[in-house]
Amino acid sequence: MDKLNSYRQIVKEVITQYSKLQPSHGEIRLDTIFDESQDRYSLMQIGWDKGKRIRGNLIYLTLSGEKVVIEYDGMESGINQNLIDRGIAEEDIILAFASQEDNRISA
Template identity: 20%
Template sequence: MDKIKQYEKAILSILDEYAKIKYANIKGGNEIIADKENHRYQVVTIGWDGDVFVHDCPMHFDIIDGKIWVQQNMTEWEVGEMLEEQGVPKSDIVPGFLPPDLREYSKYATA
């Protein structure tokens, strides 16, 4: 399996697991959006909390130049560690949600 397919599989396994979460207060749920051609992957929460419409993106990943960019992680999940457990090296995980000058202080890639 080539690297991009391996990384896509790792990302989708995390998103699949998160998408299974059910909410007591939201009539709706999580949906996975996967643009495999452009290597963009998200899970979105869509539904109603009483009379308030909920539309949120708790997780968003991209594969850019052979690296996984964690663009959004609004969960308590340590997605970097989860990716590492699936064979993705730290050098191929970029915390894209951090400003470029702060990424060097993470344990992951800067770009």
């Protein structure tokens, strides 16, 4: 399997793993959204908590070339290490949400 296809598979596996977590409160479901044609991968939260509508991204990743770009990471512990543990090279991960000074992983 080439690098890009391997990275696609790893990203989907990691997001799917997070989608199986049960939110600690409210009636919230976690939906995976995988768009391989544009290399966009997301985990959305949808539901109700304390009478308020909950919706939005928890994770949003894109693939650009052979890089995994973490556009948004709303997970408490972060997903970066999960991606590395599954086989994505640290130098191939870009933290797009971090300032260039804070982004220790270069493009």
